[in-house]
Amino acid sequence: xxxxxxxxxxxxxxxxxxxxxxxxxxxxxxxxxxxxxxxxxxxxxxxxxxxxxxxxxxxxxxxxxxxxxxxxxxxxxxxxxxxxxxxxxxxxxxxxxxxxxxxxxxxxxxxxxxxxxxxxxxxxxxxxxxxxxxxxxxxxxxxxxxxxxxxxxxxxxxxxxxxxxxxxxxxxxxxxxxxxxxxxxxxxxxxxxxxxxxxxxxxxxxxxxxxxxxxxxxxxxxxxxxxxxxxxxxxxxxxxxxxxxxxxxxxxxxxxxxxxxxxxxxxxxxxxxxxxxxxxxxxxxxxxxxxxxxxxxxxxxxx
Amino acid sequence: xxxxxxxxxxxxxxxxxxxxxxxxxxxxxxxxxxxxxxxxxxxxxxxxxxxxxxxxxxxxxxxxxxxxxxxxxxxxxxxxxxxxxxxxxxxxxxxxxxxxxxxxxxxxxxxxxxxxxxxxxxxxxxxxxxxxxxxxxxxxxxxxxxxxxxxxxxxxxxxxxxxxxxxxxxxxxxxxxxxxxxxxxxxxxxxxxxxxxxxxxxxxxxxxxxxxxxxxxxxxxxxxxxxxxxxxxxxxxxxxxxxxxxxxxxxxxxxxxxxxxxxxxxxxxxxxxxxxxxxxxxxxxxxxxxxxxxxxxxxxxxxxxxxxxxxxxxxxxx
Numbered sequence: 001x002x003x004x005x006x007x008x009x010x011x012x013x014x015x016x017x018x019x020x021x022x023x024x025x026x027x028x029x030x031x032x033x034x035x036x037x038x039x040x041x042x043x044x045x046x047x048x049x050x051x052x053x054x055x056x057x058x059x060x061x062x063x064x065x066x067x068x069x070x071x072x073x074x075x076x077x078x079x080x081x082x083x084x085x086x087x088x089x090x091x092x093x094x095x096x097x098x099x100x101x102x103x104x105x106x107x108x109x110x111x112x113x114x115x116x117x118x119x120x121x122x123x124x125x126x127x128x129x130x131x132x133x134x135x136x137x138x139x140x141x142x143x144x145x146x147x148x149x150x151x152x153x154x155x156x157x158x159x160x161x162x163x164x165x166x167x168x169x170x171x172x173x174x175x176x177x178x179x180x181x182x183x184x185x186x187x188x189x190x191x192x193x194x195x196x197x198x199x200x201x202x203x204x205x206x207x208x209x210x211x212x213x214x215x216x217x218x219x220x221x222x223x224x225x226x227x228x229x230x231x232x233x234x235x236x237x238x239x240x241x242x243x244x245x246x247x248x249x250x251x252x253x254x255x256x257x258x259x260x261x262x263x264x265x266x267x268x269x270x271x272x273x274x275x276x277x278x279x280x281x282x283x284x285x286x287x288x289x290x291x292x293x294x295x296x297x298x299x300x301x302x303x
Numbered sequence: 304x305x306x307x308x309x310x311x312x313x314x315x316x317x318x319x320x321x322x323x324x325x326x327x328x329x330x331x332x333x334x335x336x337x338x339x340x341x342x343x344x345x346x347x348x349x350x351x352x353x354x355x356x357x358x359x360x361x362x363x364x365x366x367x368x369x370x371x372x373x374x375x376x377x378x379x380x381x382x383x384x385x386x387x388x389x390x391x392x393x394x395x396x397x398x399x400x401x402x403x404x405x406x407x408x409x410x411x412x413x414x415x416x417x418x419x420x421x422x423x424x425x426x427x428x429x430x431x432x433x434x435x436x437x438x439x440x441x442x443x444x445x446x447x448x449x450x451x452x453x454x455x456x457x458x459x460x461x462x463x464x465x466x467x468x469x470x471x472x473x474x475x476x477x478x479x480x481x482x483x484x485x486x487x488x489x490x491x492x493x494x495x496x497x498x499x500x501x502x503x504x505x506x507x508x509x510x511x512x513x514x515x516x517x518x519x520x521x522x523x524x525x526x527x528x529x530x531x532x533x534x535x536x537x538x539x540x541x542x543x544x545x546x547x548x549x550x551x552x553x554x555x556x557x558x559x560x561x562x563x564x565x566x567x568x569x570x571x572x573x574x575x576x577x578x579x580x581x582x583x584x585x586x587x588x589x590x591x592x593x594x595x596x597x598x599x600x601x602x603x604x605x606x607x608x609x610x611x612x613x614x615x616x617x618x619x620x621x
Contacts, residue, residue: 040440084486145321146328146596147558150576154592157580158332234449238562240468241451242577257451261566264455265470267463275452282447 041291047284051100058101062094067249074263074297077270084270094269098251099274104281106163106246107233110171114232115225118175122182123209126190137183140176148173152239161244166236174232181224185217219296226289230282237278253278310611318604325596326378330371333585383590386579393590396575401594404564404571407487408556411494415556417547419499423506423545428533430511442500450559454493454566461489472567490567494556502552509544513537543610550606556597 032039033238050261053060063082064070075085083092125133143151151173189195195212212288239245240254248255253274260271349357367375377384383393426435445453463469472486513519514537522536562575568574572591579587 142321142324142328144611145600146325147554147599148594149558149561150592150599153561153580154329154332154588157583157585157588160583165495230447234447237449238451240563241449242580244564244577244580254449254451257455261455264459265463267459269459272452272455272459275449275455279448279452281450283444286443287446 012044037291040287044284044287044291046287047280051104051281051284054097055100055104058097062097064091064094066094066251067097068094070295074260077290083210083273086256087262092256092260093274095251095256096253096274097276099253099256099277102246102250103237103240103278104233106167107229108239110167111174111225111229111232113167113171114174114228115178115221118178119182119221121175122179123186123213124205126186126211127185127195127205127208128265129190133157133183136179136216139303140179143173144180148235148237152235153244156239156244162245163246163250166239167246170232170235174228178228180226181220182217187219189213191215219292223289223296226285226292230285233278240276307611311608314604314607314611318600319608322597322600325600326593327358327371327373329589329593329596330374333589334367334370378593384586386587387584393587395595396587397572397590400570400572400575403569404557404560404573406483407564407571408488408494408553408560410484410487410491411556412553413496414491415495415502415552416501419502419552420506420545420549420614422499422503422534423510424538426503426507427510427514427537428529432509440501442504445496445500446504448497450493450562451566453496454490454563457489457493457496458566470567472569489568490560490563490569493566494559494564497559498552498556501555502548504539505548506545509541509548510537512544513541516540519552542613546609546613547606550602550609554602554606557598557602558595 034045037045068089069088071081071085071089073087073089075081075087077087081091081093083096086092086095121136125136155169155173156165158233159169190213194211195208198208198212212272236245237252237254240252241258243255245254246252256274257271263271271299374384381394383397385392386396392547426438429435458470461468468489469486470489472490510533514533519532519536522532527536560571561577563569564571564573565577572594576588576591576595578584579591
């Protein structure tokens with residue numbers, strides 16, 4: 001596991017000491033690193049930024065409404081409908097733009113929830129140890145033994161496909177992966193002297209977790225967030241593509257591909273655009289994470 | 304040699320335990336269903352007597368643990384229950400489709416394993432070169448693609464524009480082997496592309512991480528050539544992680560078929576499961592998830608056992 005070597009905070013024995021939540025130098029170093037970042041990292045950064053802007057301002061950018069039927073079915077690309085219309089006569093470009101909000105937003109929400117659950121449980125397991133740790137770890141091992149997609153399909157059948165069940169099911173399933181990382185990384189920190197000192201000083205569990213452990217394992221967790229986001233995003237898109245993720249009339253990239261796939265057999269690339277949108281964002285995030293990992297861990301696989 | 308059988312036995316025991324817990328989860332998950340299966344199928348307007356009779360027919364009026372024992376007993380005898388949607392035996396529905404799915408996954412594995420091992424070895428050998436960087440960038444990009452995107456790109460090029468392969472892989476009974484192989488080319492290629500990227504990257508990483516060990520440095524200091532170091536010193540030690548990656552990716556193949564089967568309308572287990580999920584046909588979903596999960600668990604167990612058996616350090620008793 002990656003051990004944060006270069007930024008362990010000093011022993012702060014006096015409780016009045018300001019904890020080293022975030023070393024200001026580290027952030028500046030990251031900014032400086034950004035200036036020398038490789039092209040791939042810049043590429044990733046620009047893509048992510050564009051997606052965020054489109055998702056936030058979807059209703060301003062989109063020429064038509066999300067579920068608005070504006071023309072006849074499968075209109076070709078024209079000046080009026082830049083990317084044509086879909087199987088119900090809705091503007092494809094507008095659906096694509098709203099899809100950014102729905103698909104990316106829900107994937108982001110799910111990942112955050114997974115980190116809240118998995119990260120929290122993992123840190124508690126690492127710091128508390130003992131039977132709590134053992135019980136949680138064994139439970140997670142068993143949950144992870146079942147492929148995620150299959151588990152998700154089973155649970156979605158049981159609870160029915162709605163946004164709430166989709167988000168909570170995938171968040172819980174994904175939390176198992178986050179738990180593993182948070183626990184492993186937290187273990188390395190939990191044995192440090194300064195955690196022991198905090199314990200002896202009588203600090204509570206929450207204080208130790210948030211002020212002593214969390215700041216030290218932030219870089220691997222942030223990188224993992226990017227990777228988990230990609231995974232969740234692909235999983236939700238696949239489920240929507242299979243017809244059991246986000247339900248119509250919500251504009252969503254996965255179901256857009258499914259609904260208009262028939263056009264591909266006529267040599268029209270329009271149905272591939274939402275799939276390409278999914279792929280592009282994942283590539284962007286992956287590049288960004290790759291660079292971030294490289295920067296923060298100093299890890300280099302070129303030995 | 305003494306501790307290898309012990310380790311393997313321990314791992315097998317764990318695998319069986321996990322399988323048992325998985326069956327419990329799948330059973331309990333369905334049993335604790337909010338609402339009632341009988342009402343769900345018969346509709347809200349069904350008469351209470353009808354619902355009660357139907358519950359009795361499904362055995363839902365029995366206590367939970369007895370139902371579980373019945374269900375598990377049936378499973379072990381190959382009886383997977385009946386489909387709630389059309390009343391056919393689930394084992395009959397699954398039978399042929401399971402064969403189709405294994406065929407597709409098998410073809411994909413025959414392509415992807417040799418290619419990715421070779422690519423992984425080559426990129427590790429020539430790491431830092433243009434070839435390595437190019438392969439790295441391509442696979443990193445490729446890994447990020449959703450399966451259906453890859454599938455439709457292939458359909459676009461090889462089926463719509465070139466017209467070489469059919470875009471729908473509808474297999475029929477009695478198709479000859481070569482014809483089946485022809486039908487399955489595009490779905491198998493999709494799976495291969497998706498899995499190869501991951502397998503190749505992991506192989507490369509495994510070999511490179513071994514290359515950092517002191518005994519490799521020793522071998523280099525002795526003046527052994529690069530190629531010999533990789534093949535004779537690094538590879539045997541990287542074998543365990545590589546086998547692990549291969550088997551895990553095979554397990555992934557079995558699961559990854561779900562999306563690909565839907566795209567190509569391939570009559571496999573994945574397609575069956577998706578149809579069942581959409582109809583909320585719970586017995587079929589239960590059976591399919593159990594089969595997928597069991598395959599996955601068994602393959603992972605197999606990977607662990609192989610990793611133990613090929614670990615050079617465990618070959619000699621201390």
